[in-house]
Amino acid sequence: MKLETSVKGNCITIVGRIDDTAQLHGLAAHVPVGKVVVDTEGVTFVNSIGMREWIRLIRALRETGRSIVLERVADVLMTQMNLIAELAGAVTISSFHAQYVCPSCGHEGTPLVDVGSGLAKMPALPCPECGSAMELGDFPERYLMIFKG
């Protein structure tokens, strides 16, 4: 799925592949000064060149004094952002998708985790198939390092 971006008011939406062909940093010029909300729920793939371009977008927004709120961060983007020390504390994350597994029925999915006023540990979430409590299917650090900036 090719990359698609849109800007509506102070909200940037990114869908598809963030790869070698992605040009994201230019989006910074199209949003008003102040708080910017970036929604990446539809991102399906991020490689290392795409990650570099994503960081260029974050830098471009920060350098022009904007505060950045990331909403519904795709799991593939969230785990990669947690590898980059520079991003810790650089953005506010309001919600993100994470790998969960149901110990009862084996269902795996990436439900949305609401950060709310803070997230000290990953919450248990209900399984959409059997209703049991799902557990995080990966190391918490892969999602929570970015909050420790």
Add this chain to the structure above:
Amino acid sequence: MQRPEAGRARGKLVVLHPERKAQRALHRLVGAAGVPVEVTDKLDGPGTVIDETTIVIADATHAGPLIRPPARAWIAVPGEGLAPADTATISSLLAGGWDHVIAHPMPVLAEELLATVQKLLRRDAFGLEKYLTWSADVRGYTLDNAQDREAVVSELAREVVAFGLPDRVGSMVSVIADELLANAIYAAPVDEAGNRVRVADPRDRVRALAGRDVVTLRWATDARYIAIEVRDRYGSIDPRAIAKRLSVSQTSEGGMGLPLAYACCNQLVLDVAPGKLTEVVALLDVRFKPTDLARTASFHAFTGEAP
């Protein structure tokens, strides 16, 4: 009585570990290699001779500034008992120039250790088959053009999910394959002076991959692991430099590709025939939850003859 046919393994193994129970367990594991095994709790223990025919299997207490005597290879098994090794220890070993660091607990430890020892003893480094059981169906692609990368990665991800593996694995495999292919297409080609001549190529440029520029990807799963193998014909990778880069926190500067592939897999293997062939094999365990294994992947670097 006829003697059974001798195995192909040649050499000697030394298990270097301070704990008797761990010594016994490791002895049992590597004993399957079919060569003599010596067990000791210290480097200068009585009767222990380490020379260039020796493969040493050592615990993490030897990860520090200790000067290791020359040996055929040093393999670090830094986990505590049946627990996985922690990230800091693995990073320290990679930074310290270890070519073989096994991060995971049993049963992965046994499978990985024996495969590593046999590759070294037999001086037979190449091929993903060494990590899989006979039942695995190996599939492959040859890239004719630099622009084939995206199509190959998409097809691979589709096949992986069609095999019944979860979307999570398909997603990881996509990232690993993409980075390994990009490395083979753009970073591997060097001129006679060793300059990396394609590293700045625009990624949207059409470029035929023929002759020495051919890049291949093979993959297979045996329901224990999924293995992805990417080969280029340059043999220009420097495993020690790669290990050092994997040992540090990532920044947005410098090459992020192999560190990202390493972060997505459970075992990264570099097989190099200098000047001729580089093979990178990434293994993902598909049996266990990620949290049942080490958070940071194992690493292995082999140098050998191209097949």
